Amino acid sequence: MKFFILSSLSLILTNMAMSQINKGEFLVGGNISFESLKNDGVNVVSYKTTTFFASPNIGYFIIPKFVGGLRLNFSVYKSNTPVTWTNISPSPFLRYYLLAQKQKINVLVDASYINVKSKSRIQNSPAPIEKTNGYNISVGPSIFLNEHVALEFLLSYKQTKVENIGDNKTTTLNSGLGLQIHLGKIRAKAKV
Secondary structure, eight states, rough: OHHHHHHHHHHHHHHHHHOOOOOOOEEEEEEEEEEEEHHHHOOOOOOEEEEEEEEEEEEEEEEEEEEEEEEEEEEEESSSEEEEEEEEEEEEEEEEHHHHHHHHSSEEEEEEEEEEEEEEEEEEEEEOOEEEEEEEEEEEEEEEEEEEEEEEEEEEEEEEEEEESTTTTTEEEEEEEEEEEEEEOOOOOOOO
């Protein structure tokens, strides 16, 4: 009897946890990540740093399994030099879910354009604002806890280049944890 009850409950919960990745739905959430960075370039100080940052996002399913949206990357960190940085980066993104729509676990690929304006301080003196462009590609599983909430584990590759500072390219590998809420279509109110 216990086996029957546990099996039935498991089947019900599994069916309830199917993903919602249909056209016309919204995606709201974000991720936090840990990043290890190594910076090398001509006419710049080489350094290593580790960073934590947050990226809230909002997206819209243009077609089934395909989302377009905007995320806001925000980070504040210090390196092993006397420099502190504050970065704010709006990033348009495209995301595609690889497996069938009604899956408890899906795999996603996420690509975004990066356009960063960085304010830095060297000890107590402000430095000029730097502009950076690049891209980020992330892959990983999306685990649906129920039909609306998904937990994501992402591995990312990011490449950026700072304008007007020679060939200063930065390549970053990071891992992140995300939480996304999948909202159904907004229905128009019925006319009275």
